[in-house]
Amino acid sequence: MLPYVIFAALLVLWCTLHSVLATDCCKGRIGRLFDLHGRHYRLFYNLFSLATLLPLLFWGWTLPGPVLLTWDGTGRLLRTLLWLVAAVFIVGGCRRYDLTGFAGLTDPAGEGDGSDKLVTSGILGIVRHPWYTAAFIVLWARDLDLPALLVSAVFSLYLVIGARLEERRLVEEFGEAYRRYRSQVPMFIPWKWPLHLIRRGR
Template sequence: MSVITTFVLYFFAFAFIHSLLATDYIKNIAKTKLKGKFRFYRIIYNILSFLIAAPAFFVWLTSKSLTPLVYNVPGWLSPLLLILRPFAVGLFAYAALQKDLLEFAGLRQGKSESKLITDGVYRIVRHPLYLAGIILIFTKPEMTLLDLTAAALVSIYFITGAYIEERRLVSTFGDRYRKYQQEVSMFIPVKWVIKRILAGFSFFREHS
């Protein structure tokens, strides 16, 4: 079995189990069975996610150099990577800080109700964490075939996860989230840029 095939199988196993455990159906079963201990579901979910992702990550980490080199970013593009990668890290950190990280990690359960975050970086795109991740994985200076396979699968999983998450958010917040969808782009900040341009034109007209 090739390294690529092994990685893909491990990744699909992770994606299936990770997604299954996140469904309302499984959560409701767990809530019925665990009762008061359901407050630990999030931390158990995160630990299991780490464990089932480990085989795919190990294959990628130890075998990426064994697959053919697909591309090597030319030197003249290096300054662009030096901008994009720190930008992605900053974007991820800023977006993560707007979340309740302790609750997300399962270290603080049931302390606060789910809330809709639309300020900060979430005014620019609806899924800044996924966007930051996609930028990071595709701005790797050297990309082997295994790197590219991993980047493509992770990106598809992020995008699919975002659409599934949006359905849940619409179900939870209703028209509030639908309005947010109309005003803010999902990944590429087209609507935000257009608003800034129109605001600039308006300012120029008022002061000319």
């Protein structure tokens, strides 16, 4: 049992560190210390996150554990359909986000010049966080042993907390426009979209 406790604690530690490194305070201090600013800090942030997460996930993969959930029979078909839905949300997000800026390969469009615009078209008109929706599906639409369940549970909680913190920043940046968008479009589950299609069909 102790390895699972340590594994879960390290997952929580990674999520905490990942969030702290994304704060403006930490960006400023590390940026001044190592001369990392803008896209250079974003690139460091992404590489550091991967370099610390992948070994942790590999260790979890090697841990033995009882199988708690399997997708058998018709469940496999449902799982495949869910993966297709996740792919739609991933691709839809890729078409709306600045991928090179997100990766730290270029400066994000509009950063620092006051020209940032609130994008609400495409998949962002269905859910506010399409990549998070896809992540939830990937985390849970799979066979789960105990280590995998710990990963899914910890990262699901992290995504919810992270989304709420991100939305605070977006409200500060876009004000009433984002509040209106938030009231019209769900966070993760596209439950309003079918209702919108029904109304349009009348």
